[in-house]
Amino acid sequence: MAVYAMNIVLSLSIALGLLAWRTSNFSSFTYETDRRNAVEARPVQLSDWQLQSSNGKTVYLSELSDQLLLVDFVYTRCPTICRALGSRYEQLQRVINSSGNTQITLLSISIDPIYDTPQQLNSYRKRHNGLKDTWQLARPITDHAFQTIISETGLRVIPDKFGGFTHSDTIHLIENRKLTKIKPWSSTDWENIILSGKNS
């Protein structure tokens, strides 16, 4: 019976150990939290994303991310979360301007590149009082570029029945082409990063 009790304890330990390992010590139960924890634990080296900016020119991630880059993913027709993200970027833009920190750039990348032409991107920025110096907007040029962004960031984009998309409402911090942090748009960490000028 003692051996049986030991077997039970052993199997219980294995089961709990596996669950703890899978959920990063019982801290991530959803894909989104797991993605954030994984990036914090091990920053992701990104490839040189090929994008088309809102002025129609081709830009590469390496040209943008020599300093700190805050990236969100939006689509301009979005009636819900992208508006909140736009307002949040408007707030962060004010913080950047008041702090005088020129080492930080905001970047919104479209997840609906077919509809979001440079004109649409410009009008989205205009709606949120965005300034070209601090807030860049871009779309992936090819489907391959779009799939690369999706796979490297782990972003989930699901088409909904209204012709729009459901997607993550997080902001991504990229430093020297390395994805180092993913946090919710509402996190106050973003102000701290802008004010301190570094990833704290």
Added chain:
Amino acid sequence: MDILTLCNMASRRLNNWQLNELPAPSTARALLVFVIMVGITPAGAMWFESSMTTHMLVQLPLLIVLGAVCYQPKAQLNSFLTRIDPLGAIAFICYTGWMLFWMLPLNLDLATIEPSVRLLKLISVPIGIGCCFRWLWHQSNAVLKCVVVFETWASVTRLGWLYIESPLQLCSSYLIGEQQRVGTLLLVISGISATVAVFYSLFGSFNKKNDSTLAKSTSNG
């Protein structure tokens, strides 16, 4: 009739439910292989996983049921299992652990993204949940059987309630509307199964011929 007598009757009826009327394991085995193969192929995986309803309420239950029906260990394996787990407690831990594992939204999402996690699902669900359930049902006493039944039922109910009430999209691969629909279906399933379980516990099998065996065993002791 007091509540203790009712509970006693319920546990005796559960204890006498021996899963003897299941289809032949060979048919179930062929079906299980078919479901696994469909689950591996890109088109089949897409069909099963494109909707939360087919993923959670068709594929996973199919794998569990077929795994349980397939389970028929050879004498050598049977004696080994009897030696290491005579009361079904280890099978209970394994069953609960895998149930918990596949109830996590994280793993459900990863199964739709990563082929390795998809393969793990197709192997672990029939073996870790289906076969373990069959083994623990065979070995355990009435108390453990009651715990298994009530805990499974409560988990399904809790999950359904969580899916309906959560303002967050728990699975990144599925829309929140679909999550709520699955939540509602889980609650419907738990409601129906609770009603059937109560009727079964109180009045026995709908097939009275089989139930006479229980009556005899109850009267004998």
